[in-house]
Amino acid sequence: MDKLFLILIFLLLGLLLQKVKLLPLHTAQYLNKYLIYLVLPMLSLRLIPEINLDSSLLMPASVAWISFGLSWLLFGSLGRIYRWSSSLTGCLIITAGLANTSFVGFPIVNALYGEEALKIALIIDQAGSFIIVSSLAIIVASIHAKEKSRKRDISKKILTFPPFTFFVLALAMNLTGLRVPEDLNFFFDLVAKTLTPVALIAVGLQLKVNFQAIQSTYLWLGLGYKLVIAPLVMLLLFGWILGAEGLAFQVSVIEMAMAPMITGSIIAITHDLEPKLASLLVGVGIPLSFVTVGVWYWILG
Template sequence: MFDLSAQLMPLYTKLIGGVLVGWLLGRILPKSTCTNLGKFLFWVGVPLGNIIFLRWADLSNTLWISPLIALMAIISGATLAAIWLKLQSQEWTSPRQGSFVLTSMVGNTGYLGYPIVLTLAGEQHFALALFYDMFGTVIGAYGLGVILAAYFGKATKQHWQLFVETLRNPIWWAFAFGLFFRQVVLPTPVESTLKGIGWGVISLSLVLIGMRLSQLSSFRQWRSVSISLGIKMLLIPLIFGLILAGLGIHGMTQLVLVLQMAMPPAFATLVLTETYALDWELTVSAIAIGSIGLLLTLPMWVFLFG
């Protein structure tokens, strides 16, 4: 079992420190800085980090469980959100329903999930988080997420354009090159330098989250957001964490998968909200409150499944 204070203190130092620096920079610097940093991380930083951390990741035969659990968790989140919408008596607009479903199913498993998994579980378990994000979150957001957003909202882009953008995601070629690059033997000083670069990318990702949070001003719709986050960050991780235990999957594999399921709504939900004219206020409230609430839920998951 984890020593909670010993494990979480370094993680909280990184999370709070990186996000706080980003929040302050977001208040000071022009908004274009956040956009440019986001583009850099999307096209260069995160792919480079994936290539680097794949060098020490354990690519065992159990990796297949990660995308399977990811897709099941995403579908289950959407299903529970749809059931709740059917049962509640208050009439909601279609765009609001769409935002509610999206924020209940897709988590920030990349920019936020990666540093948390790397800090708590180590680099050897990074592949589990990567597979969850690549073959679960990305496909879930821009596959099922696009279908649902189009159903509830109004498209400002053609479906095929979003599909092409998904295929253009550099995470795919970074993964392919990373598989090759892990076979290349490098001197120890070079390995240490690469590891430093990788953690530098992780730090920039946290700074970007802080900068984006500094631009979100809506924290209303507490009741709607609390139900959405309850499904996404509490119910789904608990259910599937127990299912994994029942299947005999314990230890770091179980913890990494639960942590990825427990991430707050992804910024991809904001992209879909803006693209399909959904409820912007509900989406940004869920992202902001969920990101803050993660600090409270993390100890629970580490205690239960550590």
């Protein structure tokens, strides 16, 4: 649990840095680009080639898809029953259905379970969350947007996103037995160590919470699904019904317990799907998830 407090410190540091006027205006975006274009690709090249690819990875590769599909089913049904606006339904499907498996998930998983768990988290994020946010989330947004979006080249967006490109390259290295040269391991490991502080400081810099809006019923419906129901479903489905156990099972549940994904909320906002609610789900969800993830970590033992 002390590792969670260390993570919280980096998040609070990012929040405090919002008050520092000397920082460049787009500091958070610069940090995000550092993570996207350098850290995450290097993590893939360093860790994925060492993974033993077997049937045990089917679970982590599928959990994000199950979570998003269940969110679509749940909020789509509630929207029809209670006659919600299309924009509200779309906002909840996307924002509550996608977990922050990378910028928040990676440092937390790394801190709680170590480097071996980070390999599993990469599978969850790249084979699940990223493809969903680049495809199904955009489809849902287009369906529920007031102004229908033009058709997008989803395949091109996926293939040209650096972390996913290097994830595919790393998989090819795994299958062909290639590894990062040992002389470069020190540099790769050094860059990897910056993941936790940089990612959480960047998240802290971007957090905005409107305390007057936290009474929204829809906010707590979305967070209730994301922080409680989604990980509970994974626990029941894979743990109790299918009898899964071990590190892959623990990481899969913990990753699905993460707060809503920032990128998912951005998709909702850019499609005018209840922008204030989408921002609030992330702004309240991330700090609250440090408590709920701690509870899930304790439950998983």
